[in-house]
Amino acid sequence: MADKKKFYLSSITERLRQLQAETGLSDAALAALSGEQGLTPDQADHMIENVVGTFALPLGIARNFVVNGRAVPVPMAVEEPSVVAAASYMAKLANAGGGFRASTTEAEMIGQLQILDLDDIEQAADALETARADLLAEAAQVDPVLTKLGGGPRDIEVRRISDSPIGPFLVMHLIMDVRDAMGANAINTALERLTPSVERLTGGRALLRILSNLANKRLAKASCRIPVDALTFDEFSGEDVRDRVIEAWAFAAADPYRAATHNKGIMNGIDAVVLATGNDWRAVEAGAHAYAARSGKYTSLSTWSKGDDGALVGELEMPMAVGVVGGATRVHPSASAAIELMGVKSGRELAEVIVSVGLAQNLGALRALATEGIQRGHMALHARQVAVAAGVPEKWIEVVVGQMVKENHIHVERAKEIIRNLKAEGK
Numbered sequence: 001m002a003d004k005k006k007f008y009l010s011s012i013t014e015r016l017r018q019l020q021a022e023t024g025l026s027d028a029a030l031a032a033l034s035g036e037q038g039l040t041p042d043q044a045d046h047m048i049e050n051v052v053g054t055f056a057l058p059l060g061i062a063r064n065f066v067v068n069g070r071a072v073p074v075p076m077a078v079e080e081p082s083v084v085a086a087a088s089y090m091a092k093l094a095n096a097g098g099g100f101r102a103s104t105t106e107a108e109m110i111g112q113l114q115i116l117d118l119d120d121i122e123q124a125a126d127a128l129e130t131a132r133a134d135l136l137a138e139a140a141q142v143d144p145v146l147t148k149l150g151g152g153p154r155d156i157e158v159r160r161i162s163d164s165p166i167g168p169f170l171v172m173h174l175i176m177d178v179r180d181a182m183g184a185n186a187i188n189t190a191l192e193r194l195t196p197s198v199e200r201l202t203g204g205r206a207l208l209r210i211l212s213n214l215a216n217k218r219l220a221k222a223s224c225r226i227p228v229d230a231l232t233f234d235e236f237s238g239e240d241v242r243d244r245v246i247e248a249w250a251f252a253a254a255d256p257y258r259a260a261t262h263n264k265g266i267m268n269g270i271d272a273v274v275l276a277t278g279n280d281w282r283a284v285e286a287g288a289h290a291y292a293a294r295s296g297k298y299t300s301l302s303t304w305s306k307g308d309d310g311a312l313v314g315e316l317e318m319p320m321a322v323g324v325v326g327g328a329t330r331v332h333p334s335a336s337a338a339i340e341l342m343g344v345k346s347g348r349e350l351a352e353v354i355v356s357v358g359l360a361q362n363l364g365a366l367r368a369l370a371t372e373g374i375q376r377g378h379m380a381l382h383a384r385q386v387a388v389a390a391g392v393p394e395k396w397i398e399v400v401v402g403q404m405v406k407e408n409h410i411h412v413e414r415a416k417e418i419i420r421n422l423k424a425e426g427k
């Protein structure tokens with residue numbers, strides 16, 4: 001989906017029309033995306049408690065994303081400037097190497113059941129392991145819809161927690177394939193259902209029964225390969241940009257202080273799409289950071305390296321518990337429209353796009369930080385908005401933006417003055 005019509009220079013109405021022309025989006029979905037027919041206070045009143053209204057955020061569309069060969073417009077709900085522009089630009093660079101390749105594991109979530117007051121931990125663990133098939137069959141009864149769709153309970157794992165402030169105890173993990181939902185409700189209901197059986201089998205007392213957000217059996221992975229030629233800009237050669245990106249990544253790989261900010265940059269993109277599609281971004285955040293610390297040392301979620309052909313190769317793997325059904329995904333009109341716009345049919349397909357956006361966002365931050373610094377990009381975006389507000393004709397936008405940034409004087413009056421000068425020069 002090339003940006004032939006300069007999407008970023010269009011009006012909101014023009015952008016909406018262009019999106020509809022590109023995707024065949026329904027009028028209702030278009031109205032929901034625009035905010036005109038978004039979440040009403042009445043709908044909100046049924047979602048949470050003590051509602052007094054709704055809260056809006058800007059919704060932008062990241063352009064140029066091609067994931068597994070399919071062009072996808074990416075809705076992003078985010079308040080931070082530059083996020084949507086950086087994602088779109090990096091997706092364009094990735095297209096020089098064929099776009100993003102992405103994959104997911106099965107949508108297997110983990111539910112935890114804590115078992116206390118055990119006389120003999122080993123005996124209790126054995127009893128659970130022996131009853132594995134019966135426990136799985138019992139758990140399968142809670143959500144026949146899920147079972148019919150090919151999902152449902154997959155495994156039981158027993159873990160011994162020996163080093164805890166209250167002494168040793170057991171934890172039973174229930175692994176469940178939750179298909180196209182985030183899955184918290186199916187997991188939590190199944191755990192409650194199993195509680196009497198687990199207490200009977202172990203002779204212990206069940207305390208917590210809750211989903212784990214460290215969804216390390218529900219991973220999404222994206223990769224991209226950017227030829228060095230595509231990385232060249234200003235005075236920087238493609239090789240130089242590639243090597244600087246790898247050096248910047250190495251900092252995050254080695255140092256948790258940098259890794260936290262590096263991963264925050266990844267989450268700038270991920271959260272924006274998770275939020276726009278009505279998914280639980282706290283769950284995705286929790287999973288991301290817990291996964292980043294899985295070795296015992298908090299580190300980068302992504303890796304960047306030099307490919308055999310000299311290309312810049314990026315990879316991002318992380319838990320991605322998102323759905324296209326359940327939670328707010330269908331209840332919130334704008335979320336449902338965002339999913340329709342993306343044309344994703346399954347939770348896994350949505351996860352594949354989201355992790356690609358995370359990788360693009362990561363590259364945007366690394367490239368800017370390791371070359372020109374992020375302020376210049378911010379200034380250029382700001383200058384562009386000022387130029388548009390000053391009524392600068394499209395053909396002169398780049399010139400006016402360039403001049404204002406160079407002078408470090410970004411103002412509507414200055415933009416108008418530059419235009420007057422250009423006209424006076426007969427341009």
Ligand code: NAD
Pocket residue numbers: 143145146149178179180181182183184185186188211212213280283323325326327328
């Ligand atoms: P849900 O219960 O609203 O919907 C999921 C159900 O939809 C399934 O159980 C199934 O019965 C049905 N379904 C129909 N078609 C399906 C398909 N194709 N694939 C899968 N299921 C299908 O949604 P949910 O995903 O269980 O709930 C998510 C909500 O739970 C989120 O809002 C989240 O905030 C909340 N939550 C999160 C946590 C946590 O993260 N620790 C804990 C509790 C609740």
